[in-house]
Amino acid sequence: MDIEELATRSSASRSEVDRWVELGLVTAADGGFDHEALERARLLRAASARGITPESVAEGSENQHALIARFVEESVGTGPAPWTMEEAASRAGLDLALAKRLLAAAGVDEDEADDDDIAAMRAVRAALDAGMPETAVLQLVRVLADSLGRVAEAEVRLFHFYVHERLRQEGAGPEELLAVETAGSDELRALVEPSVLYFHRKAWRRAMREDVLVHLAEEVADDGPLGRLSVTVLFVDLASFTSMTEAMGDEVAADVVDRFSALVRVEAARCDGRVLKQIGDEFMLVFPGAAGAVRCAIGVAAAAAAEAHFPALRMGAHTGTALYREADYVGATINVAARVAGEARRGELIVSREVRDDAAAAEPDVEWVTLGRRVLKGVASPVELFLAELPGSQDRFVDPVCGMELEGSTDVTRVWNGEELVFCSSRCRAIFDADPARYVC
DSSP states (O other), X not given: OOHHHHHHHTTOOHHHHHHHHHTTSSOOBTTBOOHHHHHHHHHHHHHHXXXXXXXXXXXXXXXXXXXXXXXXXXXXXXXXXXXXXXXXHHHHTOOHHHHHHHHHHTTOOOSEEOHHHHHHHHHHHHHHHTTOOHHHHHHHHHHHHHHHHHHHHHHHHHHIIIIIHHHHHTTXXXXXXXXXXXXXXXXXXXXXXXXXXXXXXXXXXXXXXXXXXXXXHTTTOOOOSTTEEEEEEEEEEETTHHHHHHHHOHHHHHHXXXXXXXXXXXXXXXXXXXXXXXXXXXXXXXXXXXXXXHHHHHHHHHHHHTSSEEEOEEXXXXXXXXXXXXXXXXXXXXXXXXXXXXXXXXXXXXXXXXHHHHHHTTOTTOOOEEEEEEOOTTOSSOEEEEEEEOTTGGGSEEOTTTOEEESXXXXXXXXXXXXXXXOSSHHHHHHHHHOGGGTOO
């Protein structure tokens, strides 16, 4: 390709490409610029969008240039993609407009295709021929692209943070770093690609089991919109998490979230639930019934209470119907569950009447306190709420700065207005001493 085509295909201006050529970052081969030059240009365009100048790239270390060369080599693969998207769609038997919708669903912005792209399009064609409607196929494509995008990002980022950066801080040279990076990438791929299939098989069996139960329930279920299911949604988060992060720093907060994540996932699996999503310290879980959600909440609270130093929990749940879309649930039930959870204070599980009533027979030992009907933001009618105090919160000391609950008194204390305050660390006590009025009424 000539320089004008290179600029067009890399979404760069002619002046940008001229500068890359001038700096030796992109070079022409016999007969013009090849696919390797195009991949370099695309990488440089992405760098420019991040504020990384071509001059700084040109002046980069030997290791950086080696990483660029390795990335380009892997991106080029066996050579340039031989077909346009229109040609690929035709070969796969797909309408071009549908092919473009699939690419958009997958977050792909490319105008060329190779054998892998055509194979993926043919798989879509087979799914359509088998009776799956286009809307369902597009949902599945989005779920696959989003989920596997996170997997790939985790592979690369975790290796970079925990291997590459550690070795660099220990004084490893460019050649050693490049060798480790190359070997590590190969080993990670050898680990992850079979693992993706393994975890998919495990998840498939669980999903199929759930589908059988859904089919059995259809005998008594009312007719409704496609994708409607009866679910119980449980929200779980850490009280005082913002204060703890501010007082103790991001690394300590991240460690607490890691421990919290382990507790939540273990209990969810035991109670026939699934972690639907995690945003920071908040988890959204879904259960086929209310009893499982209540058991999970109490189990997570008990596990957290067994930790010597751990923040209090806040939880809320609601039962109702929701629409299944793109491996997620949407509808009023989720909104109400989130608002119910927002009513919970530290150490509390608050649920709607639907959850209390459904769980009462299966969990007779849970004592519920009636909170009455409350008006919740964005919910048209008042919702009757019930409270179950979670284990652990009533008999533990609470650090007034970070909100950490302590199993027993510590040596780090301060008497303030005749009351003994207990702190998790001397750091929190020092923060308190600097501004006591901020932490006590």
